[in-house]
Amino acid sequence: TPTIGVLALQGDVREHVRMLAASGAEAVPVRRREELLAVDGLVLPGGESTTMIKLIEAFELLEPLRKRVADGMPAFGTCAGMILLADKIADGIAGQETIGGMATTVRRNAFGRQVDSFEGDLAFTDGLAGDRPFHAVFIRAPWVEEVRGHARVLARVATGPATGRIVAVRQGHLLATAFHPELTGDPRVHEYFVGIVKEA
Ligand code: GLN
Numbered sequence: 001t002p003t004i005g006v007l008a009l010q011g012d013v014r015e016h017v018r019m020l021a022a023s024g025a026e027a028v029p030v031r032r033r034e035e036l037l038a039v040d041g042l043v044l045p046g047g048e049s050t051t052m053i054k055l056i057e058a059f060e061l062l063e064p065l066r067k068r069v070a071d072g073m074p075a076f077g078t079c080a081g082m083i084l085l086a087d088k089i090a091d092g093i094a095g096q097e098t099i100g101g102m103a104t105t106v107r108r109n110a111f112g113r114q115v116d117s118f119e120g121d122l123a124f125t126d127g128l129a130g131d132r133p134f135h136a137v138f139i140r141a142p143w144v145e146e147v148r149g150h151a152r153v154l155a156r157v158a159t160g161p162a163t164g165r166i167v168a169v170r171q172g173h174l175l176a177t178a179f180h181p182e183l184t185g186d187p188r189v190h191e192y193f194v195g196i197v198k199e200a
Contacts, residue, residue, distance in 0.1 A: 002197045005030035005039035009055035011047025011080060015182040016190075023190040025197070033064045041074035041197035044081030044099075046139065046180050049108065052080055053097050062099065069101040074173040074200050076193040082169075082176035083108060083142050090145050102171050103149035110143040110178075111162055122155040122179075124168065128192045135186065136167065136179035143178050144169055173200055 001024065006016045008029035020027035020043065030036050042065075044052075056062050069075055069085075077085040084098050088105040111118065117140070121133035128134075134155070144166035147153055155168035155177075167178040168189075173196060181189035 001026050002040040002194065003028060003038070004041045004043060004194070004197060005035065006043045006045060007031075007052075007056075007061075007081075009059060009061075010052050011045035012180070012182060013045050015180075016043045016045050016078075019182045019187055019190045020194070023187045023194045025190075025194045031059060033061060036061065036064055036068060039073075041076070041193070041200070042068070043193070044075060044077040044084050045182070046079035046081060049080040049083040049098075050096060052084060056084075056099070057097070062097065065099045066101075069099060069174070072173055072200060074175075074193070074197045075101070076175040076177075076196075078177050078180055078182060079139065079141055082106060082144075082178055085174055085176050086144075102169065102174050102176060103147065103151045104144050104169055104171075104176070105146040106142045106178075107145045108142045109140050110145075110165070111138060111141055116140055118160070120157060120159055122158060122167065124155045125153070128154060128168075128188065134181070134188060135184055136177075136181070137183050138167075138179045141167070141178045143167055144176075
């Protein structure tokens with residue numbers, strides 16, 4: 001059984017812990033460097049990326065996180081976590097740092113202020129979700145503006161004004177979704193990540 005940490009500085013930590021536990025992993029909160037060094041993989045939850053990066057710096061986790069990601073630790077970011085894994089933020093707050101690692105550019109709050117939240121069914125490539133669509137919940141979500149290098153698109157928005165926008169990406173051991181698979185009770189994306197951790 002792999003041990004998967006959930007970065008527990010801010011955001012929806014508990015929901016991820018529950019989903020990981022239901023997906024065949026032992027899930028533990030991570031706040032300290034020693035805890036980070038002990039896990040086989042890490043989830044970066046949804047929340048508020050600007051707050052999260054400040055806390056990451058205050059807890060002296062930025063360099064340890066960058067090093068573990070660069071050394072091949074599987075990581076899965078949802079929403080704010082997807083922003084943290086991106087190499088670039090489009091129109092980010094000046095100087096907003098990320099952990100980085102994924103050759104992506106993300107746009108924060110991309111779906112617009114008038115729609116704080118929406119839901120929709122996604123068709124995943126890569127057999128992630130079998131043939132059934134995945135019901136995705138977006139909350140002040142980013143989207144991926146650009147993928148480069150080895151980053152591969154796993155899902156795009158299928159309906160509405162944002163049709164075609166990239167909302168799930170994988171780059172080797174790194175996985176990111178603009179939506180919150182931890183909130184809807186469907187374990188397929190978490191199971192997919194647990195599979196990545198087991199392969200690593
Ligand atoms: N808008 C948030 C941010 O920019 C992300 C929202 C979320 O994680 N649900 O960090």
